Amino acid sequence: MTFLQNSPCTKGDVQIILKHMLRASASGAGLEQGHTRGIRSHGKKARSLIPTHHSRENLTLKEEVRKFAMTLLKRVSKKSPIPTPSSDCLTRFEKRRIGGPTPADFRVQLSGSLACQWNDRAAHVFSKEYIQKRGRQFKRKDLADCFKVHLRTLKNQYRRINSTPTNTQMEIEACSTSARRTRKQGIAQRRGEVLAAYEDLRGIAPHLNKLGIDGMSGDESDHSRGHRRYVVRKLNWRSDEVTGVLRVLDALALVPHWSNGRPRPGKFPHARIDSNKVENQDPVRSLPRNFYRPDWLATLDEYERRELNIGKPVELTLSSRILSLASRYKDASDPQRPPLPKTIPGAASTSRGMGTGGGTRRPT
Numbered sequence: 001m002t003f004l005q006n007s008p009c010t011k012g013d014v015q016i017i018l019k020h021m022l023r024a025s026a027s028g029a030g031l032e033q034g035h036t037r038g039i040r041s042h043g044k045k046a047r048s049l050i051p052t053h054h055s056r057e058n059l060t061l062k063e064e065v066r067k068f069a070m071t072l073l074k075r076v077s078k079k080s081p082i083p084t085p086s087s088d089c090l091t092r093f094e095k096r097r098i099g100g101p102t103p104a105d106f107r108v109q110l111s112g113s114l115a116c117q118w119n120d121r122a123a124h125v126f127s128k129e130y131i132q133k134r135g136r137q138f139k140r141k142d143l144a145d146c147f148k149v150h151l152r153t154l155k156n157q158y159r160r161i162n163s164t165p166t167n168t169q170m171e172i173e174a175c176s177t178s179a180r181r182t183r184k185q186g187i188a189q190r191r192g193e194v195l196a197a198y199e200d201l202r203g204i205a206p207h208l209n210k211l212g213i214d215g216m217s218g219d220e221s222d223h224s225r226g227h228r229r230y231v232v233r234k235l236n237w238r239s240d241e242v243t244g245v246l247r248v249l250d251a252l253a254l255v256p257h258w259s260n261g262r263p264r265p266g267k268f269p270h271a272r273i274d275s276n277k278v279e280n281q282d283p284v285r286s287l288p289r290n291f292y293r294p295d296w297l298a299t300l301d302e303y304e305r306r307e308l309n310i311g312k313p314v315e316l317t318l319s320s321r322i323l324s325l326a327s328r329y330k331d332a333s334d335p336q337r338p339p340l341p342k343t344i345p346g347a348a349s350t351s352r353g354m355g356t357g358g359g360t361r362r363p364t
Contacts, residue, residue, distance in 0.1 A: 104280035263335035
């Protein structure tokens, strides 16, 4: 041991020397195993005696992944809250591939096993978004693999953050999200009832019913004018043709609330105002091709198109009778605004403003 005492050396040098001495001894195998067991008995993991050295490129990759994950998760520091999916979101995604992480709504699953379908999609979204925003200095697979490793760090941070009292603002946001989803459920139900009530709509009903709740546009409440109203946020993936047909259904949903030009007792559906606001949301899968925006489809890669499972385009023609009736009721969303009378001149021509469904035919 005189050599170790009198010669300058680092801790790493000592570890390397010890390792070679163990291997060179006559009972090296048994001694090394015993030494390893000894190390394990004093800690959770057995650490290698040889220090690990990371290449500069590997260290740069890790740093880039850490920074870009911070950006996508909209965090300013490691103490910032980490957005995670609810149990309902996870269930919908695992069963129907609906509601997964997107660049605009990037969330990671940290409360259970990190090796899950949600985090696989998150890694795919992360690597694709990084290359689009930062360039191709790293391979997409390397970015995805490194992000999955980084999830362990995020999970540790998540545990520390959630060991503190619940953030009031997060509770408020959760309530708002729940309220918006409840309104979407009501909209989907009303539209489904309209499709079942009119014989003229039976042909397109099966296709539109596939939209479900997640195919409905969201909205946000606005109190700027002294009373509550709801501003529509368009889905980034849904086509204008489908939106036009749904507007017709909304107008027809108002018909039962009137009798001979007078409002019936009961609460009217909440009024929704169109806007240019867009909601980036995962699409509903397995819909006809003309249910998706062509410009949105053009942004998908091969993997995402395969996951979407696009069907053949279908016909969304609406009869003149349906369009005429909808044009009379489209503004009758308030007891103070009665529908137009049947004999109003040009009522049929007004129906053109109800949407793109009227008269538009698609090849099957």
